[in-house]
Amino acid sequence: MAEANPGHLIVDLAFGFVLSGALATVAKFGISDMLREAPQTSEQLAAKLDVDAPSLYRVMRSLASVGVFTQDPQNRFHLRSAGQLMCTSEPGSLRDAVLMITQDIFWKPVGQLDHVVKTGTNGMVEIFGAPFFDYFKINEDAGNTFHRGMSSLSDLENAPIAGAYDYSGIDTIVDVGGGHGGFLIEVLKCAPKARGINYDHAHVLAEARVNELPGRWSCVEGDFFKSVPPGDAYLLKRIIHDWTDEDCITILKNIRRAMNPGAKVLIVDCVIPEGDAAHGGKLLDILMMSALPGRERTEAEFKSLFERSGLKLSRTITTPALLSITEAVAAES
Numbered sequence: 440m441a442e443a444n445p446g447h448l449i450v451d452l453a454f455g456f457v458l459s460g461a462l463a464t465v466a467k468f469g470i471s472d473m474l475r476e477a478p479q480t481s482e483q484l485a486a487k488l489d490v491d492a493p494s495l496y497r498v499m500r501s502l503a504s505v506g507v508f509t510q511d512p513q514n515r516f517h518l519r520s521a522g523q524l525m526c527t528s529e530p531g532s533l534r535d536a537v538l539m540i541t542q543d544i545f546w547k548p549v550g551q552l553d554h555v556v557k558t559g560t561n562g563m564v565e566i567f568g569a570p571f572f573d574y575f576k577i578n579e580d581a582g583n584t585f586h587r588g589m590s591s592l593s594d595l596e597n598a599p600i601a602g603a604y605d606y607s608g609i610d611t612i613v614d615v616g617g618g619h620g621g622f623l624i625e626v627l628k629c630a631p632k633a634r635g636i637n638y639d640h641a642h643v644l645a646e647a648r649v650n651e652l653p654g655r656w657s658c659v660e661g662d663f664f665k666s667v668p669p670g671d672a673y674l675l676k677r678i679i680h681d682w683t684d685e686d687c688i689t690i691l692k693n694i695r696r697a698m699n700p701g702a703k704v705l706i707v708d709c710v711i712p713e714g715d716a717a718h719g720g721k722l723l724d725i726l727m728m729s730a731l732p733g734r735e736r737t738e739a740e741f742k743s744l745f746e747r748s749g750l751k752l753s754r755t756i757t758t759p760a761l762l763s764i765t766e767a768v769a770a771e772s
């Protein structure tokens with residue numbers, strides 16, 4: 440690949456936050472939902488939203504310049520395919536994902552990344568007064584934005600990841616920290632004989648997708664730092680990357696204690712490649728460092744976590760998505 444002009448590369452990297460702000464603004468105002476009804480000028484949009492029309496125009500123009508919207512000769516903005524994905528009711532809508540990713544619980548800690556690097560401690564407690572998941576007990580709105588966004592982001596990847604594994608012979612599948620259940624539902628579609636347990640905090644399970652595949656799965660409330668239900672396969676999707684090694688070992692030891700003979704542990708997270716290779720996990724890792732105590736890991740780091748938890752790595756399966764499935768079994772089996 441040809442090397443980018445080094446000056447442009449640096450300037451583009453430094454400006455990256457500007458488009459995030461523009462995208463967050465149109466997501467908050469629900470602009471795509473309004474444009475789905477009819478193409479509109481920024482004046483028409485601004486009148487309905489009671490916002491400043493010239494300012495809105497400049498935000499819309501910036502996003503038209505990168506392919507989210509397009510502007511016609513009458514200055515009406517139309518949705519392009521990317522803009523359509525910001526409609527609330529669109530299948531695979533990413534509006535909630537954008538609201539989550541651009542939420543201040545990520546934005547502010549990354550804004551003081553130099554301080555995070557200096558102290559080696561994520562910014563949540565200093566900025567918001569509580570660790571990441573505890574903060575949602577104080578600020579319910581932030582929690583709802585996060586969990587809805589996670590479900591939306593996960594919907595992009597759940598089916599291809601679920602389809603990358605063979606669940607033959609597995610009866611009970613426990614999704615540890617399964618959120619609203621989107622991944623478990625896709626896994627159960629690939630494992631027609633299995634039944635599922637979606638394990639998470641009660642306030643998260645309150646919005647679980649209980650109307651999908653009814654009768655095949657149930658919700659169980661609990662804390663994975665204390666215990667997990669018995670099962671034949673454990674899914675941990677985007678869980679291990681949230682936590683320190685010591686925290687992960689506590690979770691994995693709880694699974695080791697609860698797992699039925701022959702059970703599989705399936706960690707669904709990025710596996711960071713060695714060297715300079717481009718990989719989305721290397722950026723996600725910065726979020727895990729800034730707002731949470733977690734990290735993205737290499738295969739060797741997963742192997743070490745398993746060994747310290749009474750488990751052993753059996754294989755790593757790549758999927759069509761960014762995340763891989765790292766499989767472990769009991770060490771002595």
Ligand SMILES: C[S@@+](CC[C@H](N)C(=O)[O-])C[C@H]1O[C@@H](n2cnc3c(N)ncnc32)[C@H](O)[C@@H]1O
Nearest residue numbers: 593616617618639640643661662663664676677
């Ligand atoms: C990053 S989200 C991942 C959600 C889901 N697995 C997915 O991929 O969309 C982490 C999940 O872990 C849950 N969680 C955090 N701490 C927990 C705990 N101590 N016990 C159970 N669930 C917990 C959160 O509520 C959240 O649903």
